[in-house]
Amino acid sequence: MSGMGGLVNTTQKYYGTTCVLYGCNRARRSGHRYCPIHKNRLLFRGHPEQELISKATSIFAINAVKLLAEENKSNPSWVELMSAIEERWNGAILRVNTELNRCNDGTARIRTYYRGLQICYDIFHNLGMEQAFNVYCSWQWLQESDPKLFVNEDAFKHQMIRSLRNKAKSFRGRHLRSDGSSFAHLVPLYMAERAVVWEVITGIFGITGMLLHRQIDARAERLKTNKERIYAAIKHIK
Helix, strand or coil: CHHHHHHHHHHHHHHCCECCCCCCCCECCCCCCCCHHHHHHHHHHCCCCCCCCCHHHHHHHHHHHHHHHHHCCCCHHHHHHHHHHHHHHHHHHHHHHHHHHHHHCCCCCCHHHHHHHHHHHHHHHHHCHHHHHHHHHHHHHHHHHCHHHCCCHHHHHHHHHHHHHHHCCCCCHHHECCCCCECHHHCCCCHHHHHHHHHHHHHHHCCHHHHCHHHHHHHHHHHHHHHHHHHHHHHCCC
16 A cells, blocks of 8 residues: 555646646546546547547448448459458468467466457457458548548547447456356456557558548448438438
């Protein structure tokens, strides 16, 4: 307890007793720079000032990527793209499995590094390459379409990796209900975990979503137009 007291006192010396974020006067806790609200935003969104990106927005982006993939599944260039990515995907699986085996064999490990590897493992085995590709490219498209959507690069990385983790259902122990479902909305993503997953996943997909921005944009516009037509038609049905 004395150690924690020392940490709190040291933090107060440097940051004072209130949240360090400009304009926030809430009290800090547990030696953290931010108040509980902004600390949670940091852990769940990647930045204390990052606004929540709605589920509808992320689903719409994923659907645009899915439409692009569906319409190009017979395109030789698309087949070649997926084949090249699959080579990277399989190589990453081998590297992650090797690291996990080293950790499980008793090699000294940092908990967050190990947890990052577990998230990668679950993305590989629970989500799969195609779904991971859709999620990854959808977030890159969102960033390219509206750079102001994210406070900074860390917030962008955080949202993407947390989305991949949640869709892969990469949760353990206390984060699982008795029926096996997860408390995804209550599970933060730590920066060290994110760094591990980011390095692995970007090594596979790179800037593919950015390079495909124009093509995804065209599909997104079609989805938007179709939705507007449906709503307009429903409005005039008696």
